[in-house]
Amino acid sequence: MTLHIVSKSPFSSSALSDCANAVRDGDALLLIEDGVYALSREMPEKLAAAKLYCLAADAAARGLAVPGSIEAIDDARWVSLCTEHHPVVSWFK
Amino acid sequence: MPRPAGHFTIWQSMKFSLAVYGAPHASQSAATALRFARALLAAGHELYRVFFYCDGVHNGSALSAPPQDEADIAEGWQALQRAHKLDLVVCIAAAQRRGVLNSSEANRLEKPAANLAEGFELAGLGQLADAAVNSDRLITFGQ
Structure with a gap:
């Protein structure tokens, strides 16, 4: 799983x-x-099948509340997410 | 991640490599990559290589002097390199284009100064391919 x-x-x-x-x-x-x-804003409908996470510190730094459907995590949990998934794909364009 | 196995806990250590595409002054990405590197080492994983590509080569400049109230990302990489003997590789072609040179490149290209920071080295893109092949995970930090 990616x-x-x-x-x-x-x-x-x-x-x-x-x-x-x-x-x-x-x-x-x-x-x-x-x-x-x-x-x-509303998340794209196509993401309904995915488990959603966000970095808690990045959301807090921008004054954004994290809805219950999205799990706010720290860097340590991010590292373990990377070990639990393969491949890990970055989207930045 | 520790995994319980009967009476034992197996620590599944993974080999990570990071590809850093962002300059420290241009976006959050280099700072995020540095934080992620610290977090994975703190969790007991191995950091096989950090490859600085595109504008990420500016992470390896010894001449950047950010204001005192801002994080010094290059110094952060150097401290981590000293503590964990990291392999910090700066893409040589991307670095030449952006004016990040070690002394032998500065001599060869007849430039007046060298500025590759201590702890970083210049190498080709092959080192990124090698990192992709020899690591369990390659994490890219975009521009």
């Missing part, structure tokens, strides 16, 4: 929608850096 990491805002980049097109059942998606701005 771990997708999105680091760019959906308001300035197609990273999240490109990622959503590639997500398959059982994949996980982690929002980091400006990628956490995805929390401020």
Whole structure:
């Protein structure tokens, strides 16, 4: 199962929608850096099948509340997510 | 990740490599990569190599001087390199283009100064391919 990491805002980049097109059942998606701005609007429907995470510190730094459907994690949990998934794919364009 | 196995706990250590594409001054990505490196080492995993590519080569400049109230990312990499004997590899072609040179490259290219920071080395893209093949996980930190 793939771990997708999105680091760019959906308001300035197609990273999240490109990622959503590639997500398959059982994949996980982690929002980091400006990628956490995805929390401020509806998530793409195609991501319904994915487990969603965001970096708690990056969301807090931007004043964004994390909804219950998304798990806020720290760096240590991010490392373990990387060990639990293969491959790990970063989306940043 | 520790895994219980009967009376024992098996510590499943993995070999990570990181590819860093962002300059420290341009985006959050280099700072994120440094934090991730610290977190994976703290969890007992191995960091096989950090490969600095594209604008990421600026992480290896000894001449950057960020303001005192900002994190010094290059110094952060160097401290981690000293503590864990890390292999910090800066892509040589990307570095030449952006003015990050060691002394032998500066001499060869007849440039007036060298600025590759202590603890980093210049090498080709083959080292990224090698890291991809020889690591359990290759994590990319984009621009």
